[in-house]
Amino acid sequence: NAGVTQTPKFRVLKTGQSMTLLCAQDMNHEYMYWYRQDPGMGLRLIHYSVGEGTTAKGEVPDGYNVSRLKKQNFLLGLESAAPSQTSVYFCASSPYYEQYFGPGTRLTVT
Amino acid sequence: AQRVTQPEKLLSVFKGAPVELKCNYSYSGSPELFWYVQYSRQRLQLLLRHISRESIKGFTADLNKGETSFHLKKPFAQEEDSAMYYCALWGAQKLVFGQGTRLTINP
Numbered sequence: 001n002a003g004v005t006q007t008p009k010f011r012v013l014k015t016g017q018s019m020t021l022l023c024a025q026d027m028n029h030e031y032m033y034w035y036r037q038d039p040g041m042g043l044r045l046i047h048y049s050v051g052e053g054t055t056a057k058g059e060v061p062d063g064y065n066v067s068r069l070k071k072q073n074f075l076l077g078l079e080s081a082a083p084s085q086t087s088v089y090f091c092a093s094s095p096y097y098e099q100y101f102g103p104g105t106r107l108t109v110t
Numbered sequence: 111a112q113r114v115t116q117p118e119k120l121l122s123v124f125k126g127a128p129v130e131l132k133c134n135y136s137y138s139g140s141p142e143l144f145w146y147v148q149y150s151r152q153r154l155q156l157l158l159r160h161i162s163r164e165s166i167k168g169f170t171a172d173l174n175k176g177e178t179s180f181h182l183k184k185p186f187a188q189e190e191d192s193a194m195y196y197c198a199l200w201g202a203q204k205l206v207f208g209q210g211t212r213l214t215i216n217p
Contacts, residue, residue, distance in 0.1 A: 031203065040119060042196060042209035043154075050203050058204065090154065097142060097200040101154040 002026055006091050006102040013081040013109045021076040021105050023091030031094045032074040033058075034066060036087040037104070043090065049074055081109045112137050112201045116208035123187050124216045131182040131211045133171075133197030142200040143180040145171055146207070149193045157182075157195070167191070187215045 007022045023032065034046040035058075045058030047066040055066045063085060065077045074093075078085060086109045092099040113136040123129055135141055145157040158166045160173040160180060171182045180197060192215045197208040 033204065035207075040209060042116075043207040045204060045206070048204055059206075092154075097144070097205065098156055098159070099146075099154075099205060103153050 004091060004093055004100050004102040006089075006105050008105060009103065010106045011108070013078075013107065015082060015109060017081050018077070018079050019081065019107075020078075021089055021091075021107075023074045023076070023093075023102055025072055025074075025093040025100070027093060027095070027100065028071070029093035029095050029100070030071075031096070031099075032068065033092045033094075033099065034064070034074065034076045035090045035092065036060065036085075037090060038087050046076065046089075081107075083109045085109050112199050112206040114197050114199050114206050114208035116195075116197055116211050118211045119209065120212050120214070122214045122216060125189055126186050129182075129184045129187045129191065129213065129215075131195050131197075131213065133180045133182065133208060135178050135180060135197075135199050137178075137199055137201055139201060141173070141175075141180075143171075143173060144198045144200065144205070145169070145180075145182050146196045146198055147193050148196070154196070189215045189217060191215050 004025045033048040035043045049068040052071040089105045091102040115134045143160045147157045148154045169184045196210045198205045
């Protein structure tokens with residue numbers, strides 16, 4: 001059981017480049033979430049999904065898109081990266097309210 | 111709207127001293143509250159939830175609806191308690207987290 005995995009672990013982008021972060025879970029959880037973690041700001045919800053094929057906006061969705069084509073995967077896309085998107089990104093999945101987190105992706109946008 | 115406030119960004123105490131991490135919330139419904147912890151170089155994990163009324167690693171938290179608080183307490187801090195602690199509120203199919211408190215236990 002791998003739990004929640006995230007790919008990649010680290011990435012450096014130049015302003016304007018695009019990328020996709022992959023979150024995968026093998027626990028058959030319905031709910032999946034993407035957060036960003038910034039110093040002094042805590043964890044802020046970007047987008048989430050309550051089931052395969054569904055997505056919803058969180059607290060800070062601007063500049064990001066998501067897709068949940070398969071139950072086990074939740075993709076986070078940055079179409080045109082900006083320095084303000086430099087952050088650590090965490091994915092989580094949950095059967096209900098207890099969330100299981102991935103190890104995080106450290107993204108730097110220069 | 112759901113809101114969680116952790117007023118202390120940093121908290122430093124000596125080993126063996128009592129610890130209290132503060133958490134206040136705002137929510138119109140019946141709250142379900144949690145504490146998550148992130149140790150150095152590890153992923154976030156659930157520490158405890160108010161409905162189970164458990165004591166995990168010596169930590170307890172009591173929900174006070176009158177004061178809308180869910181403070182985390184431990185009577186005797188240990189060095190391995192140094193970590194980032196997040197209070198979280200469940201509602202509308204998502205968790206809202208506070209800003210986090212970095213707890214440092216000094217030897």
